[in-house]
Amino acid sequence: MRFALASGLALAAAVVSGAAQRPTILTNGRNLQIPINHGLPDQQLGFTFCRLRYQNIRRARKSGWGDDYPQADNNFMVRLSELTTTTISRWNNGDPGFANVTAMDPELFRCPYLRMQNAANYDFTPEETVRMHDYLLKGGFLWIDDNWDPDFDYIRPNLMRILPGAKIVDLPVDHPMFLGVNVWVYVMTH
Secondary structure (H helix, E strand, C coil), X not given: CHHHHHHHHHHHHHHHHHHHHCCCCCCCCCCCCCCCCCCCCCECCCECEEEECCCCCCCCCCCCCCCCCCHHHHHHHHHHHHHCCCCECECCCCCEXXXXXXXXXXXXXXXXXXXXXXXXXXXXXXXXXXXXXXXXXXXXXXXXXXXXXXXXXXXXXXXXXXXXXXXXXXXXXXXXXXXXXXXXXXXXXX
């Protein structure tokens, strides 16, 4: 009886310990327009997810830069570290290293990946346009997300000011860039 009780307690302790070690996925905060962290993560160990923060000048798409924030950012980083060999940055409290910056933030150039949510809600100022131009020419990657066809009436002029003379081209679904995505989706659904 004592052995069974001791074994049961040891198993319960192991389960609780294992659960405590798993990263927590945020279940709230799906639309914060207020940053929960400032600057870049304390421990720059690897990939950092950066989100572009801005003040809406219109409401063309949802509510702004903070849609799905911080839940999506946290979840992306956790899944990236779980499903790939990518090392991620972290905050001193152990949270995944996602951050938010403005176009004029001094740390912008330390964010090789920058996500802009609902880009139709904002127009870059002339100073920000120059800054984003420099960011992209130095190798920065801008991912504009959660937009639909009508939104490009706002987004296209912004992009053309940032990269004058550039061409915006729709890629067909069979473009080689999408091959990895299609394979990944196929693996995830089959």
